[in-house]
Amino acid sequence: MQALLEAAKSAGVVIRTGVSIARFQQTVQGVTLFATVEGTVEQPYGDYGALILADGTRSHLRAQMRVRQWVRPYPWGALWSIVPTPADADSTDLRQWYRGCSQMFGIMPTGRTHEAPEQRVSSLFWSLPTAGYAAWCEAGLGAWKNSVTQLAGPQADAFLAHVHSPAQLTLATYADVRMQQWHDCRVLAIGDCAHAMSPQLGQGANMALVDAAALAAALRRGTSGDLPADWPAVFASYAKTRRQHLRYYRQASRLLTPLFQSNSAALAVLRDSALFLARHLPMGRNHAVTTLVGGRTGWLFGRTPDTSLHVWRHDSSLRPPDQPAASVAD
Numbered sequence: 112m113q114a115l116l117e118a119a120k121s122a123g124v125v126i127r128t129g130v131s132i133a134r135f136q137q138t139v140q141g142v143t144l145f146a147t148v149e150g151t152v153e154q155p156y157g158d159y160g161a162l163i164l165a166d167g168t169r170s171h172l173r174a175q176m177r178v179r180q181w182v183r184p185y186p187w188g189a190l191w192s193i194v195p196t197p198a199d200a201d202s203t204d205l206r207q208w209y210r211g212c213s214q215m216f217g218i219m220p221t222g223r224t225h226e227a228p229e230q231r232v233s234s235l236f237w238s239l240p241t242a243g244y245a246a247w248c249e250a251g252l253g254a255w256k257n258s259v260t261q262l263a264g265p266q267a268d269a270f271l272a273h274v275h276s277p278a279q280l281t282l283a284t285y286a287d288v289r290m291q292q293w294h295d296c297r298v299l300a301i302g303d304c305a306h307a308m309s310p311q312l313g314q315g316a317n318m319a320l321v322d323a324a325a326l327a328a329a330l331r332r333g334t335s336g337d338l339p340a341d342w343p344a345v346f347a348s349y350a351k352t353r354r355q356h357l358r359y360y361r362q363a364s365r366l367l368t369p370l371f372q373s374n375s376a377a378l379a380v381l382r383d384s385a386l387f388l389a390r391h392l393p394m395g396r397n398h399a400v401t402t403l404v405g406g407r408t409g410w411l412f413g414r415t416p417d418t419s420l421h422v423w424r425h426d427s428s429l430r431p432p433d434q435p436a437a438s439v440a441d
């Protein structure tokens with residue numbers, strides 16, 4: 112983060128935080144921003160050549176683009192908490208435990224915080240239908256901890272010991288965002304604002320970073336010398352390079368999400384059979400790994416150009432084949 116801030120500073124990029132942009136106005140010459148001051152009053156916040164919207168799934172600026180768009184909230188979400196990693200934790204891997212498709216508990220190593228850099232932390236997550244949140248609160252923390260221990264066994268106890276109140280668990284909800292196209296003249300949507308998906312494939316941040324890299328490449332291609340960029344052309348060129356990659360991940364995410372979050376018993380059997388094949392057949396394994404490193408652009412042969420390098424890096428850190436990366440209960 113520090114390196115990024117320093118690079119931005121030396122390139123003359125001005126970063127302003129803590130500003131809430133309420134709306135924008137687009138003309139042929141440029142884009143004017145309006146910021147909300149003290150929660151209510153709107154004030155002009157500068158004129159720019161272009162606007163890149165990276166304001167996440169619940170962007171309210173996206174609706175001002177003259178582009179058809181669909182936002183579909185998922186019926187399932189997840190409770191999240193970040194807790195200190197116990198000193199004797201026996202694994203540094205992401206671990207998830209499932210019962211059918213309706214129960215899932217996960218522990219994800221999450222690095223360290225700025226406040227206490229010597230302490231490792233882990234994210235705990237528990238799958239929950241969003242409509243069931245009130246009932247979960249009513250049932251109380253003890254009932255939840257029992258369910259987790261029944262699913263994941265005593266190895267979860269040292270993590271659960273850090274959760275003392277339901278307020279330590281935040282309900283994360285997600286939505287599927289689809290746009291007919293991501294650009295509208297001088298305005299472009301990227302990241303979750305443009306194509307949020309359920310986090311089951313763990314690709315949202317990956318896709319947002321690839322968007323940023325692809326946009327930088329499109330800008331390099333579309334500018335010459337000191338001439339101002341032709342933003343609508345740069346954005347159109349960017350969109351062309353992102354279409355196939357994002358289409359594959361959107362389809363995969365929509366197909367796979369019910370296998371991990373739903374009430375279907377049949378889908379649980381299908382998921383476990385598919386994962387078995389993915390682990391034991393070289394082709395299945397390769398497909399799974401290239402998908403999980405964000406390197407696929409299609410179901411059969413499509414790959415991003417540098418996938419072989421990603422696969423090698425990812426594969427070398429996998430467990431031996433006889434040890435599952437995730438435990439499946441029942």
Ligand SMILES: Cc1cc2nc3c(=O)[nH]c(=O)nc-3n(C[C@H](O)[C@H](O)[C@H](O)COP(=O)(O)OP(=O)(O)OC[C@H]3O[C@@H](n4cnc5c(N)ncnc54)[C@H](O)[C@@H]3O)c2cc1C
Nearest residue numbers: 130131132165166167283302303310313314315316317319
């Ligand atoms: C429960 C859950 C688990 C996830 N797990 C994973 C995972 O394991 N791996 C993975 O790759 N991805 C995961 N994701 C997805 C990942 O978090 C997102 O894809 C990623 O954060 C998208 O980045 P972004 O920059 O597009 O949007 P965001 O990270 O949402 O950032 C948007 C920013 O815009 C700001 N903003 C919003 N509106 C305005 C405004 N009007 N004015 C000014 N600023 C504004 C917000 O404050 C925020 O800082 C998960 C998501 C969820 C919900």
